[in-house]
Amino acid sequence: MAILVLGAAVYFAANAEFRRQRDAGIAGESVELARTFTTEGRTELLEAIATREAGGSAHPYGYALFDARGRRVAGGLDTTRPSAGWSDIVFHDPEEGPDPARASATSLPGGEMLVVAVDSEPLEQIDRTILTLFAAAFAVVLLLGVIGALLLGGYLRRRLARIGDTAQAIVGGDLARRMPIGSRNDEFDALAASLNAMLDRIQQLLDNLRQVSSDVAHDLRTPLARLRGSLEEALAAPADRLPLKQALRQSDELLSLFAAILRISEIEGGALERSFTALDVAELARDIGESYLPAIADGGRTLAIDIAEGAMVRGDRELIAQAIINLLDNAQAHTPAGTAITLAATPDGTDVRLSVADDGLGVPETDRARIARRFVRLESSRTTPGNGLGLNLAAAIATAHGGTLDFADNAPGLRVTITLPGMPS
């Protein structure tokens, strides 16, 4: 397109310039000859015309002198008398026949008319040459463009096809496939790398989902099987109400298990953040600790509360309360009577550390990474009540608040610490 516009512009500009030059040449000749006539006379004019016509190619002009009646009286330009001024005429070329030309007619004193003309053909020749050149250039550009587009298209198609094939393979179930990344480090490679990162994330989520499903299948089956057993027992002995009570209790346990699973997924879903407010966790921890003092004492253990003043975080009061409570519940459920439990809240730089420590049997280091996972219950605690979700819930709550849940050796016993990012007060 640009080539076409450029071509047209050059053509018209060149054409106009050539015409202007040609007309200027004709005008110059006319003026000169007319002056010859007025200053030196008719004879001199005829002589000048004859001299010029004899001059051959140095004088490209044709000349004619017409008398008042329109008859050509001098000059070799074989044409009829045009009207005065500029005109496009046709003259008879002795070799080529009728030929278009550009002419200027000047009326001379005495009724005669001087015509100076120049053959249009050289100009048209130039026009044709320019047009041909541009047409050729245009054709070449067009051809190159088409070839380039085809090549580029083929290249893009090949690269896209590689990505498409991989995507198809993944859709087909080959989840381990990844987009090929070339060595060129271009946009395609960047795209492939992003897609691969996305696929890795999806894979991770799928693995998690698979893990949860199999956990749920396994860990919900067991209590359901127990419930079924109790109901069967109740049917077999209608007079005995104990199995029914047992069944009711077991169904309550199942419901609380479901509640915990839903709670974890709600927290992990991350939509709760908008309900976060500024919260004094030191006060909350003290409040919970004091609420737990009697219950822990009733269980034959002791609770020490070690809270530093004023530790502000952004969070949900109830969720953080639940995390602390889960840790306290755990510290009681998995330790022998007589255990000393410590609930502490201390600032650590800009963070706030909430920790529950006991001097019980502790957890072997190899198991510590495992215990916050869903449904994980160590062999040593298989028989204690609980659903194996308490620490997982606490970890999910810590993560939802931008914090962490860590386990450490309390020498002896276990120390569980929730670290939350503090709020500048």
Add this chain to the structure above:
Amino acid sequence: MRILIAEDDDGTAGFVEQGLGELGHAASRVADGVDALHAGTTETFDVIILDRMLPGMDGVEVLRRWRAAGIRTPVLLLTALGGIADRVAGLEAGADDYLVKPFAFAELAARIGALHRRPPISEVPTSFEVGDVTLDLLTRHVHRGGREIRLQPREFSILEQLMRNAGRVVTRTMFLESVWGFHFDPQTNIVESHLSRMRTKLNEGFDHDPIETLRGIGYRMRACA
């Protein structure tokens, strides 16, 4: 008590209706949001049990329209979703209490009892008297038979809930919500340990225990016989 049950699940509605009937209440049932809106607007009830997810019109929307129309009947919202965001949305729409399905009937009955007697805001009492026990919310003093009983703040709150609902059952989860503000059930029974300490202090030197334990359900305070 006239109670409206707006619940589309036949099993749940039937179970609640039968239980309420046995307690001597007159219950009407609707199974659709639009019917619920109509019934609640045109008839007078003492308490409404409203399911959150009703066909026709969402329970929360029904509740919002009642409140917009100036209907102040206490509403207990039932839901199958136990999410925090759901509870907040329900309470913001004007629910007086909130219960997650499935629930024990005793829990529902106890909450309906508490809702029914909830006094209008203008008549908030500042003290309670049950039998020989008096509790003053302003001075935070408790007396029994003219003798002052010194209670910890949590113990005081527990006794306050019992006296506020004198003659009616207060369940463990109701204590957790009103005294601690927790809407979940900790494994450790913190209610029981606080209550038993409060009870010991309250009964020291007296031979009658005004607090009755209903195993697996909750506690009830009665005037001395």
